[in-house]
Amino acid sequence: xxxxTAESADNVIYIGNKEVMNYVLAVVTQINEGSDEVVxxxxxxxxxxxxxxxxxxxxxxxxxxxxxxxxxxxxxISGEDGTSNVSTISVKLGKGE
Amino acid sequence: xxxxTAESADNVIYIGNKEVMNYVLAVVTQINEGSDEVVxxxxxxxxxxxxxxxxxxxxxxxxxxxxxxxxxxxxxISGEDGTSNVSTISVKLGKGE
Numbered sequence: 001x002x003x004x005t006a007e008s009a010d011n012v013i014y015i016g017n018k019e020v021m022n023y024v025l026a027v028v029t030q031i032n033e034g035s036d037e038v039v040x041x042x043x044x045x046x047x048x049x050x051x052x053x054x055x056x057x058x059x060x061x062x063x064x065x066x067x068x069x070x071x072x073x074x075x076x077i078s079g080e081d082g083t084s085n086v087s088t089i090s091v092k093l094g095k096g097e
Numbered sequence: 098x099x100x101x102t103a104e105s106a107d108n109v110i111y112i113g114n115k116e117v118m119n120y121v122l123a124v125v126t127q128i129n130e131g132s133d134e135v136v137x138x139x140x141x142x143x144x145x146x147x148x149x150x151x152x153x154x155x156x157x158x159x160x161x162x163x164x165x166x167x168x169x170x171x172x173x174i175s176g177e178d179g180t181s182n183v184s185t186i187s188v189k190l191g192k193g194e
Contacts, residue, residue, distance in 0.1 A: 044145060045142070045145050046145075047144060047145040047148050048141060048142050048143075048144040048145045048184070051144050051169050051184045051186055052184045054169060055169060055170070055171045055182075055184045056182075059171055059182075067169060070167040070169075072148050072151060072152060072164060072167075073152070074152045074156055085152075085153075085156075087145070087148045087149045087152045089148055
């Protein structure tokens with residue numbers, strides 16, 4: 001396969017406003033296609049959904065997957081009334097040693 | 098002082114549905130009163146606010162505070178139509194070595 005979708009480049013899955021099971025399926029698919037690691041990234045309110053995704057994948061689908069790392073950050077967003085800050089999260093899932 | 102409020106027992110701050118600055122202030126107060134570490138705990142949608150709290154504290158108020166650990170989990174909640182699952186998070190903030 002030449003080119004995966006933009007979302008799966010570098011095994012990154014961006015968590016947005018869809019139903020959580022969409023993202024769960026994306027993670028399970030990535031791993032079942034041979035990826036060792038998947039990174040979930042989100043901003044703002046989608047951060048809660050990111051944790052939901054990781055928990056559901058680990059509890060119901062891929063019990064051998066572990067959360068290897070969680071990083072947080074802050075991004076500036078330009079809006080109509082100046083800039084505001086939004087929190088970001090990056091959750092690395094992979095098979096432990 | 099004999100007894101702190103329940104919320105500050107063991108330096109745990111529970112993040113709920115209040116404005117984020119309430120929790121930011123709670124963290125800053127805990128640290129300024131001499132605590133070395135503060136643990137933020139939340140469930141469900143408040144998870145995003147927990148990350149916001151940690152980021153705002155670190156970026157605007159206590160630059161020497163670091164995220165020492167992030168743990169996630171799942172809890173069962175009994176509702177009218179059976180049980181459902183909710184994700185949990187625990188974020189430990191403290192001064193790095």
